Amino acid sequence: MSMPTTAERPFTVDRSLLIRRLREVLPAQALLFEEEDLRPYDCDGLTAFRQLPLLVALPEDEVQVQAILRICHELRAPVVARGAATGLSGGATPHPDGVLVALAKLKKIIRVDPVSRTAVVQPGVRNLAVSEAAAPYGLYYAPDPSSQIACTIGGNVAENSGGVHCLKYGLTVHNVLRVRGLSIEGEIVEFGNAALDAPGYDLLALINGSEGLLALITEVTVKLTPKPELAQVVVASFADVRRAGDAVASIIAAGIIPAGLEMMDRRAILAVEPYANAGYDMDAEALLLCESDGTPEEVAEEIGRMTTVLEKSGAAGIRVSQNEAERLRFWAGRKAAFPAVGRLTPDYLCMDGTIPRKHLADMLEAIATLSGKYALRCANVFHAGDGNLHPLIMYDANQPGELERATAFGAEILELSIHFGGTITGEHGVGIEKIDLMAEQFTLAEIGAFHRLKAAFDEHGLLNPGKGVPTLARCREYTLARVGGEQNPTNPMNAPRR
Amino acid sequence: MQTHLADFIKDTPAGREADAILRSCVHCGFCNATCPTFQLLGDELDGPRGRIYLIKEMLEGQPVTARTQLHLDRCLTCRACESTCPSGVNYHRLYEIGRAVMEQRVPRSLAARATRLLLREALPRRWMFKPAVRLGQLLRPLLPGVLADKVPRPAGARIGGGPQPAAHPRRMVALAGCVQPTLAPNTNAATARVLDRLGIELVEVAGAACCGALRYHLDAREQALDDMRRVIDAWWPELESGRVEGFVMTASGCGGHVREYAALLKHDPAYADKAARIAAMTRDASEVLAAEQPRLLELLRAARAGVGERVAFHSPCTLQHAQKIRGVVEALLTAAGYPLSPVADAHLCCGSAGTYSLTQPVLARQLRDHKLAALHAGSPDLLATANVGCQMHLQSGSTLPVRHWIELIDERLRAAS
Numbered sequence: 003m004s005m006p007t008t009a010e011r012p013f014t015v016d017r018s019l020l021i022r023r024l025r026e027v028l029p030a031q032a033l034l035f036e037e038e039d040l041r042p043y044d045c046d047g048l049t050a051f052r053q054l055p056l057l058v059a060l061p062e063d064e065v066q067v068q069a070i071l072r073i074c075h076e077l078r079a080p081v082v083a084r085g086a087a088t089g090l091s092g093g094a095t096p097h098p099d100g101v102l103v104a105l106a107k108l109k110k111i112i113r114v115d116p117v118s119r120t121a122v123v124q125p126g127v128r129n130l131a132v133s134e135a136a137a138p139y140g141l142y143y144a145p146d147p148s149s150q151i152a153c154t155i156g157g158n159v160a161e162n163s164g165g166v167h168c169l170k171y172g173l174t175v176h177n178v179l180r181v182r183g184l185s186i187e188g189e190i191v192e193f194g195n196a197a198l199d200a201p202g203y204d205l206l207a208l209i210n211g212s213e214g215l216l217a218l219i220t221e222v223t224v225k226l227t228p229k230p231e232l233a234q235v236v237v238a239s240f241a242d243v244r245r246a247g248d249a250v251a252s253i254i255a256a257g258i259i260p261a262g263l264e265m266m267d268r269r270a271i272l273a274v275e276p277y278a279n280a281g282y283d284m285d286a287e288a289l290l291l292c293e294s295d296g297t298p299e300e301v302a303e304e305i306g307r308m309t310t311v312l313e314k315s316g317a318a319g320i321r322v323s324q325n326e327a328e329r330l331r332f333w334a335g336r337k338a339a340f341p342a343v344g345r346l347t348p349d350y351l352c353m354d355g356t357i358p359r360k361h362l363a364d365m366l367e368a369i370a371t372l373s374g375k376y377a378l379r380c381a382n383v384f385h386a387g388d389g390n391l392h393p394l395i396m397y398d399a400n401q402p403g404e405l406e407r408a409t410a411f412g413a414e415i416l417e418l419s420i421h422f423g424g425t426i427t428g429e430h431g432v433g434i435e436k437i438d439l440m441a442e443q444f445t446l447a448e449i450g451a452f453h454r455l456k457a458a459f460d461e462h463g464l465l466n467p468g469k470g471v472p473t474l475a476r477c478r479e480y481t482l483a484r485v486g487g488e489q490n491p492t493n494p495m496n497a498p499r500r
Numbered sequence: 501m502q503t504h505l506a507d508f509i510k511d512t513p514a515g516r517e518a519d520a521i522l523r524s525c526v527h528c529g530f531c532n533a534t535c536p537t538f539q540l541l542g543d544e545l546d547g548p549r550g551r552i553y554l555i556k557e558m559l560e561g562q563p564v565t566a567r568t569q570l571h572l573d574r575c576l577t578c579r580a581c582e583s584t585c586p587s588g589v590n591y592h593r594l595y596e597i598g599r600a601v602m603e604q605r606v607p608r609s610l611a612a613r614a615t616r617l618l619l620r621e622a623l624p625r626r627w628m629f630k631p632a633v634r635l636g637q638l639l640r641p642l643l644p645g646v647l648a649d650k651v652p653r654p655a656g657a658r659i660g661g662g663p664q665p666a667a668h669p670r671r672m673v674a675l676a677g678c679v680q681p682t683l684a685p686n687t688n689a690a691t692a693r694v695l696d697r698l699g700i701e702l703v704e705v706a707g708a709a710c711c712g713a714l715r716y717h718l719d720a721r722e723q724a725l726d727d728m729r730r731v732i733d734a735w736w737p738e739l740e741s742g743r744v745e746g747f748v749m750t751a752s753g754c755g756g757h758v759r760e761y762a763a764l765l766k767h768d769p770a771y772a773d774k775a776a777r778i779a780a781m782t783r784d785a786s787e788v789l790a791a792e793q794p795r796l797l798e799l800l801r802a803a804r805a806g807v808g809e810r811v812a813f814h815s816p817c818t819l820q821h822a823q824k825i826r827g828v829v830e831a832l833l834t835a836a837g838y839p840l841s842p843v844a845d846a847h848l849c850c851g852s853a854g855t856y857s858l859t860q861p862v863l864a865r866q867l868r869d870h871k872l873a874a875l876h877a878g879s880p881d882l883l884a885t886a887n888v889g890c891q892m893h894l895q896s897g898s899t900l901p902v903r904h905w906i907e908l909i910d911e912r913l914r915a916a917s
């Protein structure tokens with residue numbers, strides 16, 4: 003494995019001392035250090051990066067997390083937080099000299115308050131579990147990443163995750179009121195406030211999307227949303243992707259804000275249907291899922307308008323969910339799309355660029371061309387409403403050269419995203435995967451500002467080193483390599499693998 | 501997922517199968533969310549994604565020790581992970597292949613070997629098992645799922661005491677089961693009565709009793725395959741005669757296993773075809789009833805039994821995950837006038853899982869108590885399930901009666917007569 007180069011590994015950690023100290027504060031089964039036990043922790047949802055951690059710690063409460071942090075800080079050992087490891091940018095990829103702190107055992111829902119419509123949860127609580135706990139009160143937690151069955155609230159905050167309903171209800175940052183965390187020194191830090199606004203800087207926005215670089219999140223207060231009286235989803239099929247892309251722009255242009263607006267292309271549909279039995283149109287080149295929620299009158303009116311726009315945009319077929327079970331089935335297909343693509347290919351890279359909606363159709367065509375160029379198939383699943391693309395580049399890690407081709411393919415997509423006026427990440431974070439492309443997106447001065455911010459929280463750079471923000475040296479190397487037209491030698495994906 | 505299987509297994513049929521399964525896993529982690537042991541323990545190594553990884557490492561030739569064994573032993577083989585996996589990963593086959601390798605690589609302690617030997621030798625033998633049952637609580641938790649032994653019955657015997665039901669032109673064969681006749685004798689009898697009302701004769705065939713699941717899951721594969729061949733031998737004349745429509749399973753643990761016969765015996769030239777045909781003709785009792793729904797509804801209407809007790813139904817893993825039969829029993833109970841009380845986390849295992857309650861007593865008990873809490877939450881009058889193992893396991897912790905659902909249908913129909 004290749005990950006951090008020696009220049010980025012200034013850590014000299016005394017492993018046996020670290021183990022000895024951690025054993026004093028953790029129960030025996032909560033500390034893993036034999037290679038056999040560490041292996042299954044060597045990657046997250048981005049399997050192209052694998053790295054054995056030095057140790058894995060499985061704390062059971064905040065006190066233990068604090069003790070771990072204090073020891074790591076004292077011994078200058080890196081700390082990588084891990085939730086459910088569903089992340090797709092390698093945010094939870096371990097550090098070879100560091101402790102991977104897996105937070106899955108911190109999964110208490112501390113309270114659900116139907117009056118203030120909030121819930122206070124530990125970081126290892128699964129996203130869906132929050133909505134399940136709120137359901138008896140007619141409430142739910144709005145951000146719903148497709149991984150919501152498994153991903154944790156801590157991971158959601160760290161990645162500022164989105165979901166199919168974020169077009170209308172906002173990302174994680176818009177649905178979190180307060181975050182309690184621990185600094186690398188083990189000090190409690192509070193971000194935000196139970197009230198809607200708070201005096202001073204808005205540090206809450208800072209912790210959302212911080213990718214484990216600023217603090218370990220130990221408690222989150224989330225906002226709960228009343229369940230709409232009714233929700234219905236329109237599934238429109240299209241005979242070509244360009245029309246589907248244009249239909250998305252037309253819906254938004256018509257002043258409609260759907261509760262969700264998602265797109266899948268033919269490959270994705272074919273992968274998903276056998277799992278979900280959603281009844282999707284198997285002849286379609288693209289499907290749009292467009293949801294309306296509110297009172298029955300509002301929904302009827304909005305569905306009518308959506309249908310009109312979709313028909314005008316050339317939809318070949320339109321179905322409207324007739325009951326809640328059918329609506330959930332239509333969504334289940336979309337939500338399982340990434341892993342369902344695993345039926346078509348042993349491995350995939352899931353990209354995460356965001357572009358202005360009006361370029362969707364152009365982007366899809368460009369991706370089709372690149373697919374030919376790299377001789378790799380690509381399935382497309384989009385949060386179309388906010389222009390967030392998830393091309394799934396299919397490859398076979400057992401075939402030499404395919405990962406490298408997939409990586410180059412992905413990099414071209416992200417460069418195109420920037421070219422179309424978009425960004426390299428919509429919701430999956432930078433992690434380790436897109437770290438070089440940060441140099442494409444930001445100037446050196448901007449990157450320098452990120453480093454100063456990080457240093458204010460974590461002077462020694464112990465929290466998730468090598469992720470999120472590239473070193474300035476790495477940026478320069480990347481830029482040089484790009485100018486030279488070669489593959490970037492420092493990109494971990496380009497180096498030989500184990 | 502990338503794989504580099506080691507030479508010792510790479511080019512074997514098992515190696516190729518394992519490789520294909522491993523490669524279909526994309527490491528998304530969805531399965532961890534519904535895994536009972538991951539929920540309890542919160543360690544990647546105790547969830548399906550981690551177990552898949554542990555097996556991968558072992559098949560790639562990495563050293564394995566009791567550490568890997570511990571986490572594989574903790575797996576209930578409930579297959580909830582398969583229901584959840586969008587990528588269609590065939591976890592249980594990978595697990596079986598991995599276990600077989602592990603048994604060769606990692607020695608067990610003398611005590612562990614003795615326990616496992618006792619389980620797989622004593623339980624399938626009625627003369628040892630019956631007194632053991634009388635011995636009571638000690639062995640009670642391990643009866644679940646143990647479906648073995650030969651129940652001596654005359655060939656093609658009708659089931660259930662009382663007046664002999666009329667012979668019908670339609671005929672199906674039930675598996676006697678081994679622990680079921682001792683612990684829940686009414687299950688097959690009730691099934692026979694219900695089918696009789698539907699115009700189907702139900703018989704048992706001597707020699708077909710132990711489906712082989714017990715020994716299979718205790719890593720006695722060869723013996724287990726013999727058990728399976730015995731069932732096939734016993735049933736084959738019935739099948740050949742053309743008189744039977746199908747094989748009816750009243751314990752979903754058995755049913756799940758018999759349905760696997762095709763896969764398990766596919767490399768045995770003498771039995772592969774027979775196994776495939778029998779597996780294809782195997783039905784859970786609920787599927788048989790669902791197929792006869794119009795007639796059943798008529799009978800139920802005629803019975804006019806009014807509203808029944810409030811039932812909390814526990815769907816065994818072997819029913820919902822292995823056989824993927826979901827909502828069928830629930831619909832039958834509702835049609836029969838039993839109000840169903842809601843059950844949270846219905847996908848979770850009750851902890852019975854064959855001999856799991858003896859080999860992993862701590863986890864099994866936690867799972868049972870969680871399951872009972874979920875079942876009791878809706879204040880039911882009684883609990884129902886579809887597998888004798890779960891029935892006994894749940895009964896050991898509940899004061900409410902735990903019945904096989906077919907008994908409830910039977911009672912409704914009998915109310916009329």
Ligand SMILES: Cc1cc2nc3c(=O)[nH]c(=O)nc-3n(C[C@H](O)[C@H](O)[C@H](O)COP(=O)(O)OP(=O)(O)OC[C@H]3O[C@@H](n4cnc5c(N)ncnc54)[C@H](O)[C@@H]3O)c2cc1C
Pocket residue numbers: 046047082083084085086087088089090092093094105125146147148149152153154155156157158159160161162163164165166213214215217218219220340341429430466527528529
């Ligand atoms: C099939 C699939 C579908 C997905 N769909 C979506 C989607 O629709 N929208 C979306 O936004 N994402 C999606 N994702 C990506 C991923 O699920 C999200 O990024 C999720 O928020 C990660 O949560 P996690 O608990 O798995 O975190 P992990 O992957 O474990 O960690 C993610 C990052 O958060 C940090 N972290 C985790 N916990 C803490 C903590 N307590 N304190 C500090 N830092 C922490 C880690 O260090 C890491 O940098 C998908 C992933 C998969 C596999």
Ligand code: SF4
Pocket residue numbers: 341344524525526527528529530531532548549552581584585586587588589
């Ligand atoms: S859900 Fe399936 S693909 Fe995803 S990690 Fe589990 S087994 Fe692998």
Ligand code: SF4
Pocket residue numbers: 534535536537538547548551574575576577578579580581582591
């Ligand atoms: S079979 Fe059950 S216990 Fe085993 S890994 Fe799958 S879900 Fe977990």
